[in-house]
Amino acid sequence: MSSTIAPRQVTKLSPLVRRVTQDNPGPMTGSGTNTYLVGKESLFVIDPGENTDEHMDALMRAVDRTPVAGIAPSHAHPDHWPLAPRLAEALRTITFGFKAHNGYSPMSTLSDGEVVRGVDWSLKVLHTPGHVSDHLSYLLTEEKALFSGDHVMGWSTSVIARPDGSLNSYLASLERLVTMDIAVIYPAHGEPVYQARARIEELIAHRNLRTRQVLEALHAGLDTAPAIVRRIYTEIDPRLYPAAVQSVLAHLDALIQSGQVIIKHQSASPFLSIYALP
Ligand SMILES: [Zn+2]
Known part of the structure; x- marks a missing residue:
């Protein structure tokens, strides 16, 4: 940057x-x-x-x-x-x-x-x-x-x-x-x-896009947060990889809350938990 x-x-x-x-x-x-x-x-x-x-x-x-x-x-x-x-x-x-x-x-x-x-x-x-x-x-x-x-x-x-x-x-x-x-x-x-308003709207749109991408990844059969990260974040600084996993997990949390995703297997490490469409 x-x-x-x-x-x-x-x-x-x-x-x-x-x-x-x-x-x-x-x-x-x-x-x-x-x-x-x-x-x-x-x-x-x-x-x-x-x-x-x-x-x-x-x-x-x-x-x-x-x-x-x-x-x-x-x-x-x-x-x-x-x-x-x-x-x-x-x-x-x-x-x-x-x-x-x-x-x-x-x-x-x-x-x-x-x-x-x-x-x-x-x-x-x-x-x-x-x-x-x-x-x-x-x-x-x-x-x-x-x-x-x-x-x-x-x-x-x-x-x-x-x-x-x-x-x-x-x-x-x-x-x-x-x-x-x-x-x-x-x-x-x-x-x-x-450009305050434009930037805030852009951030909202970005999150909505990510939510759609997470759902698409689940549709495609990917079922863990790291697998979804590898599909969505194609070019990522390796130092930001943990942050990207956290971000995908946050999207999965929200999708679970709204009933659009379920946890098939909950692991102590969220990296190993298995997710699915209901
Ligand atoms: Zn902070």
Whole structure:
């Protein structure tokens, strides 16, 4: 993936939004974790990232002496939250999150529809489960900007992290965003997405296509998740293979829920479970 994103630099994206990208690029993180600083007179930090001295220093420099109203990982995955407690202590502020989860214990919890306010900004909290159950997105009202975490990205589709993640929740969270007036999406990985609605619709269509492909594979007699992955994902980076299996399993889960697929043999390893059409 080519990108103009350089780690540790402060990039001003709009009057109220700055980005500092962590130096942790990889197959699952793209160009690295984007940390966003929202506001001018007071700040809110979204997705502080992994706990490294380099990123800590970069964020402390970017914040300078501006008061910080809070720090909020979009969700408790290890490339999003671990720097939060340390940064909060240094900046004398509090950490937020949907719930205690996956090793992360926010000092304050947020629920869907709540609004967090600073001197010159207001962020509406949106619970957007699917990638994982504790995923929050934030809508910056003043700029119609959505901080989408791992829920919507421009460079990649989201992994449904089973068993905590769910395809049906993910699709419901996307359907909800389609109805909203969003001018720009700032994802936790990759560049801003300015065609917000088109991108969300594209992601929904992509999942519907995958569901059809999984059903077609079952029709063709393939009956395990790895076999289905080999049929559907013809050109795949081997490092992304486990994520592809997870994705196919998430589709199978949803198809089982709706009665379109059955489990013929349930194995302790989902890679070995055998699926069939009813
Ligand atoms: Zn994640």
